[in-house]
Amino acid sequence: MLNHGIKKALLVVLALATVGEGSIFGASSMVVTYEVAGVMSSPVLSSYTYDFNSIGTGIKSNISWTGWGGTGNFSSVMVNAVDVYGGANNSSYTAASESTQTILNLSTAVSYFGMWWSAGDAGNILDFYNGGTKIFTFTSPVLSGLSSSYNGNPNSGSNRGGNSGEKYAFINFFVQTGAQIDKIIARGGGFESDNWTLRDPAYGLVAGDGAILPGTAVAQYNVNDAGSQTTVTDVSQINNTSVPEPSSLSLIALGLGSLLALRRCRKV
Numbered sequence: 001m002l003n004h005g006i007k008k009a010l011l012v013v014l015a016l017a018t019v020g021e022g023s024i025f026g027a028s029s030m031v032v033t034y035e036v037a038g039v040m041s042s043p044v045l046s047s048y049t050y051d052f053n054s055i056g057t058g059i060k061s062n063i064s065w066t067g068w069g070g071t072g073n074f075s076s077v078m079v080n081a082v083d084v085y086g087g088a089n090n091s092s093y094t095a096a097s098e099s100t101q102t103i104l105n106l107s108t109a110v111s112y113f114g115m116w117w118s119a120g121d122a123g124n125i126l127d128f129y130n131g132g133t134k135i136f137t138f139t140s141p142v143l144s145g146l147s148s149s150y151n152g153n154p155n156s157g158s159n160r161g162g163n164s165g166e167k168y169a170f171i172n173f174f175v176q177t178g179a180q181i182d183k184i185i186a187r188g189g190g191f192e193s194d195n196w197t198l199r200d201p202a203y204g205l206v207a208g209d210g211a212i213l214p215g216t217a218v219a220q221y222n223v224n225d226a227g228s229q230t231t232v233t234d235v236s237q238i239n240n241t242s243v244p245e246p247s248s249l250s251l252i253a254l255g256l257g258s259l260l261a262l263r264r265c266r267k268v
Contacts, residue, residue, distance in 0.1 A: 126185070
């Protein structure tokens with residue numbers, strides 16, 4: 001028979017294993033940051049980018065993408081040739097709408113997504129899923145405070161400075177706690193974007209990651225146990241540190257360590 005102390009330690013281990021990642025209860029958080037004006041690619045190390053340049057223009061389906069430790073499939077994507085509205089480094093880009101959404105399905109969930117958001121519209125929306133459940137929803141008005149330095153196409157050549165009434169910025173999405181992302185949908189009228197970028201490990205788990213998330217923090221999405229999302233836009237309240245929540249494995253190890261310590265104490 002186990003004594004009371006060991007039974008208590010076992011309960012702690014089970015509790016930590018359950019709470020560790022947060023996804024069992026649905027509680028999750030994601031931080032949104034943006035890069036300086038003119039940046040069109042991700043600053044995140046060990047990430048993988050899809051630039052939409054190799055598949056031709058028009059409405060496409062079943063477009064595969066590999067490289068970050070898993071595989072992805074664009075079940076729906078509209079590709080346009082470079083113009084004043086999009087195309088990082090004068091290349092092709094994807095243009096989503098309510099009728100033609102850009103949908104990316106992932107075999108392996110990720111903790112980071114980035115994209116070059118061009119010709120930004122107030123109706124641009126990103127939905128992030130895990131296991132068929134919508135976890136986060138990004139709405140572009142959170143970026144309404146971007147300065148005038150983001151106005152107009154930053155590419156070189158004939159499009160430079162064009163469409164000066166709309167914003168162009170590279171945006172990062174970092175999952176801080178809870179469920180990772182295994183599906184991304186871009187929708188809404190005139191949602192132009194390029195250089196979709198993914199990384200599996202949370203920021204802070206790869207050598208060379210900084211202590212603070214790259215870019216300027218602009219919003220944090222928090223999802224509670226019931227799946228309701230709240231948006232934090234007060235910069236002083238956003239958690240933009242790179243240290244991720246301990247994983248369930250590390251917490252289990254902590255609990256097992258406590259159990260072993262109790263057993264050693266019992267033998268003394």
